């Protein structure tokens with residue numbers, strides 16, 4: 001399906017400079033299931049200043065947050081991940097035209113990218129705004145937030161790093177809260193390490209058994225959401241979906257999930 005986003009204009013993603021296709025990554029090794037480290041790439045190296053903090057937006061859509069946040073937070077590197085080809089091209093073309101050196105856009109499934117590609121503890125902030133709600137029960141497995149996904153979020157975040165979440169959808173919010181509360185409970189760090197990951201089947205089995213030594217540690221704490229500098233007056237973030245839903249008079253749910261301090265392994 002085409003949304004006609006280019007309005008007849010050819011979109012230019014500035015391949016390899018702004019836009020990165022998944023095919024540009026090295027193939028996943030055959031033994032990645034038993035050796036998850038073997039498929040890692042370091043997305044910090046895609047930026048001119050790799051030492052800056054890395055922030056990731058999952059599901060960038062038309063790229064409005066990438067443009068606004070990238071322009072106000074010039075000291076961070078911002079990677080947008082979008083799996084729909086037309087939206088990826090539209091967002092990357094906008095970033096190229098705006099000339100933002102600290103923003104890149106990856107055309108990929110963000111959940112697979114986090115699971116198989118991103119090294120431990122390299123991401124400062126993950127932004128997840130207006131994620132697709134998949135309202136039918138049989139489609140809930142397609143929602144971005146899952147236990148395995150939260151294990152990957154915990155692994156790739158720096159200690160003290162955050163995942164920031166906003167949605168308008170009551171059903172998705174109930175689902176998110178149920179998952180977040182499980183991952184904020186005492187002892188939940190066990191879900192992210194050793195036997196917990198074996199139970200989730202994520203391929204992190206080699207990570208050891210820290211939970212046996214520190215049984216009461218929680219993986220995350222949940223905090224109130226605060227608007228970034230790039231948000232407009234009265235906005236939570238100011239993405240396209242937030243603006244559309246505000247015009248429709250909808251209300252919003254938001255929170256921050258902060259990875260509790262401590263060693264990754």
Ligand SMILES: C[S@@+](CC[C@H](N)C(=O)[O-])C[C@H]1O[C@@H](n2cnc3c(N)ncnc32)[C@H](O)[C@@H]1O
Pocket residue numbers: 058059060061062081082083084087108109110111129130131132144239240241242
């Ligand atoms: C409802 S839109 C929200 C777009 C934008 N965040 C906003 O607030 O305007 C959700 C976007 O996430 C993208 N998306 C959903 N699941 C994804 C995934 N696993 N990886 C990358 N992009 C995804 C969709 O293609 C879509 O563009």
